[in-house]
Amino acid sequence: MKMVKNKFWRIILNIIIVAVLFFCIFYDLSLSNINFPFLTTIFFGVFIIYRFLKPYLR
Amino acid sequence: MNLRAKKNFQYNILFIILYFVFLLSFPFLRSYFNVNNIKVVAPESALVAARTSTNLVSGIFHNIVGYFSERKDLLNEISYLERELQEEKNKNVLAEVRDSNETKIVAKKIFSDFTNIYQAILLDKGRIDDVQEGAVVFLYPNKAIGIVDSVSNKSSLVFLFSKDKNLVEGVVNTKNSKENLKSAFAGNESAENLNLNSTTSTLNSTTSTLSVTTSGQTLTFPNEINIDLSTPVSSSGGLLIEFIGYGSGDFVAKIPENINISTGTIVYLARDENKALGEIIKIEKQEASFHQILFVRGYYNTRENGDYYIENN
Numbered sequence: 622m623k624m625v626k627n628k629f630w631r632i633i634l635n636i637i638i639v640a641v642l643f644f645c646i647f648y649d650l651s652l653s654n655i656n657f658p659f660l661t662t663i664f665f666g667v668f669i670i671y672r673f674l675k676p677y678l679r
Numbered sequence: 680m681n682l683r684a685k686k687n688f689q690y691n692i693l694f695i696i697l698y699f700v701f702l703l704s705f706p707f708l709r710s711y712f713n714v715n716n717i718k719v720v721a722p723e724s725a726l727v728a729a730r731t732s733t734n735l736v737s738g739i740f741h742n743i744v745g746y747f748s749e750r751k752d753l754l755n756e757i758s759y760l761e762r763e764l765q766e767e768k769n770k771n772v773l774a775e776v777r778d779s780n781e782t783k784i785v786a787k788k789i790f791s792d793f794t795n796i797y798q799a800i801l802l803d804k805g806r807i808d809d810v811q812e813g814a815v816v817f818l819y820p821n822k823a824i825g826i827v828d829s830v831s832n833k834s835s836l837v838f839l840f841s842k843d844k845n846l847v848e849g850v851v852n853t854k855n856s857k858e859n860l861k862s863a864f865a866g867n868e869s870a871e872n873l874n875l876n877s878t879t880s881t882l883n884s885t886t887s888t889l890s891v892t893t894s895g896q897t898l899t900f901p902n903e904i905n906i907d908l909s910t911p912v913s914s915s916g917g918l919l920i921e922f923i924g925y926g927s928g929d930f931v932a933k934i935p936e937n938i939n940i941s942t943g944t945i946v947y948l949a950r951d952e953n954k955a956l957g958e959i960i961k962i963e964k965q966e967a968s969f970h971q972i973l974f975v976r977g978y979y980n981t982r983e984n985g986d987y988y989i990e991n992n
């Protein structure tokens with residue numbers, strides 16, 4: 622069922638995903654001249670599409 | 680839907696809600712994070728440096744956001760330069776005012792009619808600032824655009840010359856206007872005999888549909904604009920032509936076909952020949968008719984954000 626079978630690596634993967642999410646959010650916030658979080662949008666888009674499509678990928 | 684799929688679905692909805700919360704709060708968060716940043720207009724060298732950045736990652740990010748940031752910087756720069764230009768213009772005009780005894784009032788546009796943008800504008804100077812009804816409104820240096828219709832205490836309503844079906848008299852200075860007149864009115868021996876109120880100078884045509892008179896026979900224009908076919912009469916060496924506002928910033932006029940006018944000729948305002956009304960952009964000669972139609976582009980620009988000058992008579 623799970624893509625990453627090993628529990629340890631699954632936790633590591635989750636931590637990486639959250640880290641990337643935070644990086645995206647703070648990078649967007651650090652840019653003073655945009656009014657829209659582009660990077661976070663891309664991240665969320667990819668993440669949610671992946672979650673939606675995951676059942677059909679197998 | 681089994682339990683696991685249901686859980687996944689709920690998580691997805693949760694993520695989407697979280698994302699939208701972040702999206703809506705982004706401007707506030709951003710201003711909180713950038714509270715110490717001072718925005719400055721980036722000089723050209725900085726923009727070039729950003730564009731040619733060798734760092735791959737930052738280069739990609741700069742290309743993504745660069746469009747927006749550069750656009751904003753360039754817009755800032757444009758508005759700054761426009762301001763500078765406007766100050767220069769004001770300086771020149773005010774110096775002119777000091778030299779002469781004429782009264783010119785500098786005004787800003789408050790409002791223009793969005794439904795009919797070439798009809799009327801509202802300026803922010805009124806009776807308190809000595810604006811009088813009937814004063815000519817112009818742009819720097821001498822581009823007449825309209826006339827003050829009504830004045831309140833602190834504002835004045837300006838009807839543009841290019842208002843739909845508005846009559847305005849223009850003067851075209853041609854090199855050989857007298858000869859033109861002579862050829863246009865073959866019945867008259869000399870052009871000098873012409874004057875404004877002359878009703879004798881008629882161009883008799885063989886067809887009964889058209890006869891050009893000064894008395895003003897109204898003819899139906901193709902676009903249902905009634906043009907009072909005016910006779911050009913010399914006025915300080917120029918041809919006096921009655922133009923009709925076309926409602927789109929342009930003017931049209933119908934003149935006898937014999938008069939030679941080329942495109943690019945500047946049309947001046949008849950009541951004040953120092954002020955330009957527009958430029959002839961198109962001349963239409965219709966077959967089997969005895970007139971030609973002049974299309975004149977006015978100078979009023981809907982995006983004009985600068986100062987308007989009001990000159991009292």
